[in-house]
Amino acid sequence: xxxxxxxxxxxxxxxxxxxxxxxxxxxxxxxxxxxxxxxxxxxxxxxxxxxxxxxxxxxxxxxxxxxxxxxxxxxxxxxxxxxxxxxxxxxxxxxxxxxxxxxxxxxxxxxxxxxxxxxxxxxxxxxxxxxxxxxxxxxxxxxxxxxxxxxxxxxxxxxxxxxxxxxxxxxxxxxxxxxxxxxxxxxxxxxxxxxxxxxxxxxxxxxxxxxxxxxxxxxxxxxxxxxxxxxxxxxxxxxxxxxxxxxxxxxxxxxxxxxxxxxxxxxxxxxxxxxxxxxxxxxxxxxxxxxxxxxxxxxxxxxxxxxxxxxxxxxxxxxxxxxxxxxxxxxxxxxxxxxxxxxxxxxxxxxxxxxxxxxxxxxxxxxxxxxxxxxxxxxxxxxxxxxxxxxxxxxxx
Numbered sequence: 001x002x003x004x005x006x007x008x009x010x011x012x013x014x015x016x017x018x019x020x021x022x023x024x025x026x027x028x029x030x031x032x033x034x035x036x037x038x039x040x041x042x043x044x045x046x047x048x049x050x051x052x053x054x055x056x057x058x059x060x061x062x063x064x065x066x067x068x069x070x071x072x073x074x075x076x077x078x079x080x081x082x083x084x085x086x087x088x089x090x091x092x093x094x095x096x097x098x099x100x101x102x103x104x105x106x107x108x109x110x111x112x113x114x115x116x117x118x119x120x121x122x123x124x125x126x127x128x129x130x131x132x133x134x135x136x137x138x139x140x141x142x143x144x145x146x147x148x149x150x151x152x153x154x155x156x157x158x159x160x161x162x163x164x165x166x167x168x169x170x171x172x173x174x175x176x177x178x179x180x181x182x183x184x185x186x187x188x189x190x191x192x193x194x195x196x197x198x199x200x201x202x203x204x205x206x207x208x209x210x211x212x213x214x215x216x217x218x219x220x221x222x223x224x225x226x227x228x229x230x231x232x233x234x235x236x237x238x239x240x241x242x243x244x245x246x247x248x249x250x251x252x253x254x255x256x257x258x259x260x261x262x263x264x265x266x267x268x269x270x271x272x273x274x275x276x277x278x279x280x281x282x283x284x285x286x287x288x289x290x291x292x293x294x295x296x297x298x299x300x301x302x303x304x305x306x307x308x309x310x311x312x313x314x315x316x317x318x319x320x321x322x323x324x325x326x327x328x329x330x331x332x333x334x335x336x337x338x339x340x341x342x343x344x345x346x347x348x349x350x351x352x353x354x355x356x357x358x359x360x361x362x363x364x365x366x367x368x369x370x371x372x373x374x375x376x377x378x379x380x381x382x383x384x385x386x387x388x389x390x391x392x393x394x395x396x397x
Contacts (some may be wrong), residue, residue, distance in 0.1 A: 330370045
């Protein structure tokens with residue numbers, strides 16, 4: 001009875017053990033090859049993580065600030081004339097059903113100086129505006145130092161400075177005075193930065209009655225701020241201009257401040273795509289390094305391959321050995337890179353005060369990319385090793 005001899009098949013555990021032998025024997029080369037892949041994966045994971053963390057922080061800020069704030073300003077007159085909002089603009093907007101809060105500010109013709117010893121031509125780059133006392137509650141702002149305008153204070157020569165205006169004037173506390181034209185004005189408060197309306201960080205705010213009494217203000221608002229229910233923002237936006245200026249809505253420009261923050265997220269997304277491209281290039285370079293390492297490994301281990309083939313190892317076993325070695329090398333770089341990318345995201349988010357967000361898909365995608373890269377980089381060396389004839393391989397030629 002004739003028995004056919006069949007080559008034994010290697011178990012998965014044996015394949016992993018044999019594939020790991022080559023890595024342990026050339027540790028320095030393995031570390032350098034894996035480093036290229038680690039850099040690429042770390043870059044990609046960190047870019048995605050930082051982008052998502054930044055976007056999550058931005059969305060949190062938008063939720064806190066609200067996306068239901070609309071502003072209305074006088075648009076440029078195509079005929080070149082001067083356009084002003086009507087004095088009763090606030091009262092007219094209040095008649096819109098879904099509107100909850102309405103307030104306004106207005107430009108005031110006043111040159112601001114730190115004191116009367118400063119020449120008038122040397123202003124601090126701070127502008128004066130009149131404000132209604134309900135401005136702060138409508139915008140969701142906060143007073144950092146001192147107090148806000150009161151019903152009595154809005155009639156007196158008192159002012160509340162924006163955060164940047166206070167820095168430019170050198171005012172550090174409430175109770176100090178500044179000059180507005182030739183009038184000495186008492187600073188009663190300093191605002192915290194207003195994210196939705198950053199232009200107010202650079203202004204000195206006085207009450208409407210005080211602006212009319214001391215600075216010749218004519219009562220026409222420059223900007224109207226309105227908050228409505230979240231569900232009705234677009235409906236209010238559609239009728240706001242024609243409500244303020246019936247029959248000539250083209251002279252009123254309506255905008256939503258939160259759109260600027262949302263646009264920032266879109267800008268960040270474009271930068272993220274660019275950085276992902278750079279990470280992909282680094283990953284490709286790492287893949288070339290792995291392929292180079294595997295080709296050299298085949299050349300250096302020709303006699304080992306010939307010995308294994310002469311002892312009965314099949315071509316498939318040789319292919320699996322070197323393909324496994326390539327996969328392990330890529331996986332080592334991928335896991336290291338994923339950990340480094342996640343650590344970088346967490347560290348930078350902590351410094352910025354963000355909540356660290358590392359999407360699971362970025363980690364899974366990075367590892368999948370490294371495994372695919374390992375297959376591609378190791379396929380040719382594995383096939384080349386399997387094609388070596390045992391006699392030729394043993395002779396080292």
